[in-house]
Amino acid sequence: PPWLLCPQKCERCGRAGATIPCRAAAGCSRLYHFPCAAASGCFQSMKTLRLLCPEHVAEAVDMEDAQCSVCHGPGDLQNLVFCTGCGQYYHGACLNISLTPCKRSGWQCPECKVCQTCRQRGQDSAMLVCEACDKGYHTFCMEPAIQGLPTGSWKCKNCWVCSDCGRRPAGLDSSCPWSPGSTVCGDCQQRRATADVPTAPEHTPQLDPPSQLESPGPSEPMDAPMPLPELEPVEGDEETQPLLDPKEMVPDPTEAPSDPHEAPSDPHEAPP
Ligand SMILES: [Zn+2]
Ligand SMILES: [Zn+2]
Ligand SMILES: [Zn+2]
Ligand SMILES: [Zn+2]
Ligand SMILES: [Zn+2]
Ligand SMILES: [Zn+2]
Ligand SMILES: [Zn+2]
Missing domain, CATH: 3.30.40.10 (Zinc/RING finger domain, C3HC4 (zinc finger))
Structure with missing residues (x-):
């Protein structure tokens, strides 16, 4: 087939099969697919079907449909964007839109x-x-x-990207929620939330026996191996007292019932 010999490479996407040439008077070798022409900011006359690449777009000043629907002039031809709905041109500046290839591609004017x-x-x-x-x-x-x-x-879901992990909604599994109003996906939101909670020491060192000296408790809150003895001196006084020797009345920290290091409560789901 002839396209193998002459691949007709698209100026924008680099793929073969580009069939729309730039019709600059001086001659131009650039070829485009139809959507690629719109994305790259070519001027396409719907009346004459003549296309001009961004470099030669100035030649469009002679075309009758090179006219912005807002200011009715050709103005800055590089700033014109084509509506796929009505075929009219608009200046991005006249609509207060900063034009990008993403916006130009398949663009629809406010009316359409x-x-x-x-x-x-x-x-x-x-x-x-x-x-x-x-x-x-x-x-x-x-x-x-x-x-x-x-x-x-x-x-929108096609443009949204998680600012933390870089995933798009299509790349997220269904269990990972995302909100168009937030900047990160559900997974990363949770990761951030847990990172914000001050982490209590998870484990208590077991190498040293718990100290029976209770004095230096508050001075080293982070390194105290067992803060329990101060909190719960003795339990079940009346019942157990008769069975105990007075010398065994020292509270045994290893039998302390409650663990103060409760798992931090999961922060509520933040609303979008
Ligand atoms: Zn292309
Ligand atoms: Zn050209
Ligand atoms: Zn205008
Ligand atoms: Zn339109
Ligand atoms: Zn709808
Ligand atoms: Zn979008
Ligand atoms: Zn993420």
């Missing part, structure tokens, strides 16, 4: 923005817009549904 889940328009008050890809999602189409619009930044 549909929910990525149900593909329906409308309900602007319930439409979440991902800050990374500028795609829309209804709050009620989310799983689980979100009540109200989050005030902070919000990223």
